[in-house]
Amino acid sequence: MPLVVGTSAPLALGSDVFSTAAFDAPAGALLVAGFAGADGDSVSGGGLTWSMRRESVSGGYVARLWTAPVPTPKPGLQVTVGGDFPQGGFKVWLVSGQDPSPIGASGSGTSAVNNATLNGYTSTREGSLGFCVAYESSINGSLVGQPASTEVSEGFLAGEVPPPNSANAGSGLLLRKAAGAPSAGSPVTFNANAPGTGSASWVWAALEILPPSDVTAPTTPGGLRVTEVTGASLTVAWDASTDAGGVQGYGVYLDGVKVTGP
Structure with missing residues (x-):
């Protein structure tokens, strides 16, 4: 708020x-x-x-x-x-x-x-x-x-x-x-x-x-899907997360290791 x-x-x-x-x-x-x-x-x-x-x-x-x-x-x-x-x-x-x-x-x-x-x-x-x-x-x-x-x-x-x-x-x-x-x-x-x-x-x-602290976590993004596959890469998409204070960004992990994101 x-x-x-x-x-x-x-x-x-x-x-x-x-x-x-x-x-x-x-x-x-x-x-x-x-x-x-x-x-x-x-x-x-x-x-x-x-x-x-x-x-x-x-x-x-x-x-x-x-x-x-x-x-x-x-x-x-x-x-x-x-x-x-x-x-x-x-x-x-x-x-x-x-x-x-x-x-x-x-x-x-x-x-x-x-x-x-x-x-x-x-x-x-x-x-x-x-x-x-x-x-x-x-x-x-x-x-x-x-x-x-x-x-x-x-x-x-x-x-x-x-x-x-x-x-x-x-x-x-x-x-x-x-x-x-x-x-x-x-x-x-x-x-x-x-x-x-x-x-x-x-x-x-x-x-x-100060405004109130944001103590409620964003919702979990859903609908993870592969949208494009090439010989060396793939592209993924997902449904957006929601949060009262906004979402800063997303991290993408492969086998538990972050490959991209803030």
Whole structure:
């Protein structure tokens, strides 16, 4: 079963304490919350148990990711980020189809590259989904636009007073991959492109959410048959095997010795 990112809370932008709009979270879902900006120490809402999974702190700016399982339905749920004086962007993703132990790899860091490739982590399971939050603090009031990305993303501007009048503004991105990892062991990167063309100052954090393990073996292929015989070889065919996660390939054995296949 693939991971699904369903209807979730839209981006929230503000200062001091701010909350998402209300949304419905079904039983069995997993919430992934991300904050990028200044402060943003904690997440609460719905009586759920929130766990911080990854953070990065640089120059007073932070990127943080939390998760919370949803054991019972939560209609009209609002999620709040708090702290002394949080400023930035906040997003909650609603995930379903996750593993019972859904937390995989994670990564964090900084980058001074304007159009940055953030090396999130190495995937630990085929089909896992990546989430990332990033904040860029070198904009310093030059509000030339929101950052952009080639990922599924939402960009924002944030500062001491609402844009476009901020005297000390920053900008950020809340990102996720559009598709699951192609295999375990594959590198997962995220694109973050700051406004303008000057140097950047990104701080970011990334998290992998795992799909269920595939514990059911494929069906045994049937109908083995010879389709062609020559003086030096023969060609065989068979009816395809089926599996919920797909079949990678087949091995062909002669007297117990593999002669071809992955």
